[in-house]
Amino acid sequence: MTNDFLMNAGAAVRLTRIARFALYRGGTAARIVQRTREAPLEGPMTMADLAGYRPVKREPICRPYRAHRVCAPPPPSSGVGLLELLGMGKRFRDMRFHDKVNQVQLLTMSAVDFLDQWFETDVLKATMSASGIIGTFLGVRSPGTAYVLLHHYMGEIDGAFVWGTEKADAVAAWAARGVPVLASSWRSARGRSGSTTTGQPVRRCTSSGSSPHWDASTDPATRSGSVGGVPP
Numbered sequence: 001m002t003n004d005f006l007m008n009a010g011a012a013v014r015l016t017r018i019a020r021f022a023l024y025r026g027g028t029a030a031r032i033v034q035r036t037r038e039a040p041l042e043g044p045m046t047m048a049d050l051a052g053y054r055p056v057k058r059e060p061i062c063r064p065y066r067a068h069r070v071c072a073p074p075p076p077s078s079g080v081g082l083l084e085l086l087g088m089g090k091r092f093r094d095m096r097f098h099d100k101v102n103q104v105q106l107l108t109m110s111a112v113d114f115l116d117q118w119f120e121t122d123v124l125k126a127t128m129s130a131s132g133i134i135g136t137f138l139g140v141r142s143p144g145t146a147y148v149l150l151h152h153y154m155g156e157i158d159g160a161f162v163w164g165t166e167k168a169d170a171v172a173a174w175a176a177r178g179v180p181v182l183a184s185s186w187r188s189a190r191g192r193s194g195s196t197t198t199g200q201p202v203r204r205c206t207s208s209g210s211s212p213h214w215d216a217s218t219d220p221a222t223r224s225g226s227v228g229g230v231p232p
Contacts, residue, residue: 014028023050024050024051024053025047025050025051029050029051030047032045033046033047033049033050058073058074059074060072060073060074060079061073061074061080061083063083063086063087065086065090070082070083070086105146106146106147106150107144107146107147108143108146109143109144109146110132110140110141110142110143110144110146111128111129111131111132111133111140111141111145111146111148111149112125112129112140112141113141113146114132114146114149114150115128115129115149126140128149128153129145129149131148131149131152131153132145132146132148132149133145133148134148135148136148
């Protein structure tokens with residue numbers, strides 16, 4: 001459409017107001033505050049907050065990248081993330097070819113394909129692969145679930161790896177079940193004239209009987225070789 005003009009009068013008025021700092025006072029500012037205070041936002045912003053805003057001039061953050069000097073806005077903006085991505089790209093470029101292949105596989109392969117490289121039993125792989133689809137709405141053979149799988153498996157609590165559950169859930173389970181059982185064992189030991197030694201590193205724990213949990217017959221062996229506990 002040569003020599004034709006398309007005009008948006010409303011947008012022109014709003015842009016003119018913004019150029020005159022109408023974002024911080026006047027009718028546009030009032031509508032911004034009203035919108036932020038409505039459901040579901042229901043924020044605490046007021047007209048005084050906007051009127052008191054003052055722009056701050058900050059020095060950019062920069063880093064070299066190849067033959068260039070890349071600069072980005074400093075915190076609290078997200079410029080740091082951009083420079084970190086450039087650094088990750090440089091590290092990836094400097095990797096050996098074999099390591100690059102491993103990285104690409106990790107991000108693109110499925111949980112099942114990844115587990116096939118390490119395990120043979122289908123029952124085990126089926127159980128483990130479930131951690132690769134937590135919160136993804138995908139299947140265990142979907143690309144990218146290998147990364148999710150390792151994200152959930154590569155963690156530990158007190159030196160013990162957490163398998164098949166989130167670390168927070170494992171901590172909560174220990175607080176809810178493990179601690180009361182341990183406290184009950186100590187009370188039982190004191191009631192049978194046993195003694196409790198604290199502040200000693202434990203090398204192993206052995207239980208007599210068929211009970212799989214801690215009880216009064218549990219004997220923790222310290223590194224010094226002494227054994228604490230009570231007779232069965």
